[in-house]
Amino acid sequence: MERIEGMISDIVFKNEENGYTIAHLANSDNEIVIVGCMPTLSVGESIEVEGKWVNHKTYGTQFEVNKFMPVTPNSLEGIYVYLSSGMIHGIGEKMAKRIIDKFGVNTLDVIQNMPERLKEVEGIGSKKIDQIVKSYEENRELRNIIIELSPYGITPNYCMKIYKKYKNKALENINKNPYQLAEDIRGIGFKIADNIASKIGIEKDSKDRVSQGILYALNQSLSSGHTYLPEDILIQEAKKLLEVKPPIIEECIMELAYDQKVHIEKMNGMKLVYLIPYYVSENGVCKQIIKLSQAEFEDLYIDIDKEIKVVEKQENIKLATNQVLAVKEAIENGVVIITGGPGTGKTTTINTIIKIFENNSQEVVLAAPTGRAAKRMSETSSKEAKTIHRLLEMGFATDSDQLEFMKNEEEPIKADVIIIDEVSMVDILLMYSLLRAIKPGTRVILVGDSDQLPSVGAGNVLSDMIESCVINVVRLNEIFRQAQESMIVVNAHKINKGEPLSLNAKDKDFFFIKRNTNEEILKEIISVVSERLPKFYKVDKLKDIQVLASMRKGELGVTNLNIELQKYLNKPEKYKVEENFQKRLFRVGDKVMQIKNNYTKKWENEDRSESGEGIYNGDIGYVYHIDKEKRIVYVIFDQIKIVEYKYDELDELDHSFCTTIHKSQGSEFPVVVIPMTWAPPMLLSRNLLYTAVTRAKKLVVIVGDVKYLEYMIKNNRTNDRYSNLAYKLNKFKEEGVLVK
Numbered sequence: 001m002e003r004i005e006g007m008i009s010d011i012v013f014k015n016e017e018n019g020y021t022i023a024h025l026a027n028s029d030n031e032i033v034i035v036g037c038m039p040t041l042s043v044g045e046s047i048e049v050e051g052k053w054v055n056h057k058t059y060g061t062q063f064e065v066n067k068f069m070p071v072t073p074n075s076l077e078g079i080y081v082y083l084s085s086g087m088i089h090g091i092g093e094k095m096a097k098r099i100i101d102k103f104g105v106n107t108l109d110v111i112q113n114m115p116e117r118l119k120e121v122e123g124i125g126s127k128k129i130d131q132i133v134k135s136y137e138e139n140r141e142l143r144n145i146i147i148e149l150s151p152y153g154i155t156p157n158y159c160m161k162i163y164k165k166y167k168n169k170a171l172e173n174i175n176k177n178p179y180q181l182a183e184d185i186r187g188i189g190f191k192i193a194d195n196i197a198s199k200i201g202i203e204k205d206s207k208d209r210v211s212q213g214i215l216y217a218l219n220q221s222l223s224s225g226h227t228y229l230p231e232d233i234l235i236q237e238a239k240k241l242l243e244v245k246p247p248i249i250e251e252c253i254m255e256l257a258y259d260q261k262v263h264i265e266k267m268n269g270m271k272l273v274y275l276i277p278y279y280v281s282e283n284g285v286c287k288q289i290i291k292l293s294q295a296e297f298e299d300l301y302i303d304i305d306k307e308i309k310v311v312e313k314q315e316n317i318k319l320a321t322n323q324v325l326a327v328k329e330a331i332e333n334g335v336v337i338i339t340g341g342p343g344t345g346k347t348t349t350i351n352t353i354i355k356i357f358e359n360n361s362q363e364v365v366l367a368a369p370t371g372r373a374a375k376r377m378s379e380t381s382s383k384e385a386k387t388i389h390r391l392l393e394m395g396f397a398t399d400s401d402q403l404e405f406m407k408n409e410e411e412p413i414k415a416d417v418i419i420i421d422e423v424s425m426v427d428i429l430l431m432y433s434l435l436r437a438i439k440p441g442t443r444v445i446l447v448g449d450s451d452q453l454p455s456v457g458a459g460n461v462l463s464d465m466i467e468s469c470v471i472n473v474v475r476l477n478e479i480f481r482q483a484q485e486s487m488i489v490v491n492a493h494k495i496n497k498g499e500p501l502s503l504n505a506k507d508k509d510f511f512f513i514k515r516n517t518n519e520e521i522l523k524e525i526i527s528v529v530s531e532r533l534p535k536f537y538k539v540d541k542l543k544d545i546q547v548l549a550s551m552r553k554g555e556l557g558v559t560n561l562n563i564e565l566q567k568y569l570n571k572p573e574k575y576k577v578e579e580n581f582q583k584r585l586f587r588v589g590d591k592v593m594q595i596k597n598n599y600t601k602k603w604e605n606e607d608r609s610e611s612g613e614g615i616y617n618g619d620i621g622y623v624y625h626i627d628k629e630k631r632i633v634y635v636i637f638d639q640i641k642i643v644e645y646k647y648d649e650l651d652e653l654d655h656s657f658c659t660t661i662h663k664s665q666g667s668e669f670p671v672v673v674i675p676m677t678w679a680p681p682m683l684l685s686r687n688l689l690y691t692a693v694t695r696a697k698k699l700v701v702i703v704g705d706v707k708y709l710e711y712m713i714k715n716n717r718t719n720d721r722y723s724n725l726a727y728k729l730n731k732f733k734e735e736g737v738l739v740k
């Protein structure tokens with residue numbers, strides 16, 4: 001390996017996402033081209049690079065960097081660039097010049113070893129010196145961390161988090177036990193830690209490694225919806241991952257339990273291993289539900305039949321038997337679940353319940369798990385509905401940089417009645433956070449469709465609660481006449497029963513276009529979405545039509561459909577700025593989706609008269625502007641909320657001309673278009689089709705091979721999730737746990 005020292009004279013290319021950089025490095029002898037992963041370089045910086053010369057067939061000779069490290073700049077220019085870069089708090093361009101005028105090439109030596117002398121510079125007092133010294137030290141340490149860790153794929157952003165956590169002990173700690181990173185730093189997982197560990201030479205069967213591997217396997221199982229894993233399954237998974245023998249895995253599981261990092265529960269002779277938050281939540285949900293359903297609450301002395309008649313008269317409807325039952329159960333019980341498919345009158349029932357409670361001076365609060373579901377609930381009830389996260393007042397507690405819910409058992413939600421819609425989307429952690437913030441005596445009404453896909457997060461909360469028979473459940477099963485006119489509703493119920501669908505009825509809203517090859521299907525979808533539907537149904541091709549696919553990969557997967565649809569739905573134009581990020585091209589006008597909850601993401605309207613924070617998983621927006629100089633993409637959500645995404649935050653966005661059916665849960669669109677082709681059986685399931693179809697309000701168009709549609713209707717095999725909620729609800733009820 002050769003080493004070369006010099007100053008960065010130019011940065012030719014930098015990939016923000018992986019740090020790959022091409023730059024010019026100059027010294028007194030010559031100027032060379034260096035290439036490699038150097039995420040933090042800036043022009044003027046003095047560095048030493050270690051690597052080898054390579055011959056690129058187009059670009060000629062260049063130096064491939066294996067490792068780089070900053071060196072103290074020794075030219076006046078280098079020192080100036082470093083000090084004025086903004087990295088050292090308290091020194092701007094003018095101050096940098098004054099300091100250098102005073103101390104010349106000895107400037108950095110003065111800052112590091114004789115900071116008191118900085119007072120000789122006009123405008124610098126003791127306070128300023130402290131600020132400069134602190135920032136200079138932090139900067140040096142942070143840079144060392146970045147240089148050591150970036151070869152492992154750890155981005156500067158994460159290095160900053162690591163530095164904040166461990167301060168000047170960072171590298172020492174990582175060398176001692178890199179697996180600690182996976183525990184302490186959110187976003188750094190077992191794989192990265194294991195990569196570092198293997199380079200440091202940590203043994204395969206070291207207990208730190210095995211324990212972290214077990215936690216990793218449990219964490220992975222969450223993404224399949226499991227709240228725990230049976231011990232033998234966990235051992236198999238960990239063995240595959242770690243390539244070590246089962247006895248050491250078993251021993252480490254016991255130690256993890258002893259250290260309270262996992263919980264082991266025995267059930268019918270089996271050992272179930274939980275990550276602690278999931279154990280606490282599962283038990284907590286059981287206790288809270290039982291508490292809430294058995295609590296005494298204010299008797300409203302309501303003549304329910306009379307109240308129902310008043311609402312029926314106002315609304316000019318007659319509630320069906322089960323709707324009346326649902327209203328009664330909601331008034332007479334602490335907790336009730338109202339479930340039913342599309343068009344079975346859930347919304348009408350909720351609205352009746354709201355009216356009766358409000359007529360009796362009860363404070364009713366509405367919420368739903370996603371922003372879009374909450375928005376829809378607001379629209380149909382003409383009453384504000386919040387996301388559950390907002391209802392629980394997610395925020396930063398004093399002295400903490402961790403987001404948490406401000407509402408809890410000590411500070412419960414103020415309401416007499418709480419109605420939650422789309423409960424099928426609520427996972428076990430959120431359900432526990434919600435229930436623990438509800439004061440016994442408050443009525444809780446949970447509404448949802450248990451045939452929808454289960455929550456993205458772990459657990460099978462709604463189905464388990466229904467199955468347990470511990471909570472009052474009212475099933476709405478009548479499809480109202482108005483709804484029966486819609487083939488979307490009728491077919492959704494047929495899908496649920498596994499029956500063949502009514503397709504292509506004249507003047508109806510459910511169409512199947514037969515195409516056989518993927519190529520034909522793709523062509524047809526493009527034509528339908530970009531031309532025919534907008535023309536014949538007068539719908540907006542971007543805002544009103546949503547293409548929903550079951551998988552990401554493949555010609556008809558979300559990724560490729562987005563690339564193809566972009567070409568027709570948002571064509572390139574001279575005035576539309578565009579920018580490439582790895583394999584994605586963002587163009588002004590693109591339809592995009594936020595793909596993770598970001599509770600602190602700020603938004604402002606155009607004239608900045610309104611602002612707020614929080615952009616949530618599943619929110620759909622449009623690229624509004626791309627500022628190449630500032631390296632920012634601006635996205636507009638809900639027609640007014642303008643949000644900035646720095647280039648390195650673009651992993652929070654996906655194109656959404658097409659999205660997965662999973663991501664569409666809780667949303668509704670006027671028109672839904674679904675490609676129908678081969679996919680793994682897991683993704684050709686009844687409840688996936690059901691969820692996709694029920695997202696449409698006005699029209700469903702399915703394009704493809706009818707044999708896969710038939711397969712989906714028949715395939716009612718759901719992926720079983722390891723969840724113990726139904727069993728425990730019964731057990732806790734029988735044992736009368738903690739119910740006072």
Ligand SMILES: Nc1ncnc2c1ncn2[C@@H]1O[C@H](COP(=O)(O)OP(=O)(O)OP(=O)(O)O)[C@@H](O)[C@H]1O
Pocket residue numbers: 317318319320323340341342343344345346347348349480481482483
């Ligand atoms: N008791 C009733 N008598 C007559 N029509 C009714 C009754 N209840 C509901 N409807 C009508 O049936 C249709 C579906 O009702 P509603 O919107 O309440 O159902 P939903 O279960 O919320 O449906 P979705 O899940 O599709 O939104 C609506 O047009 C509504 O006006």
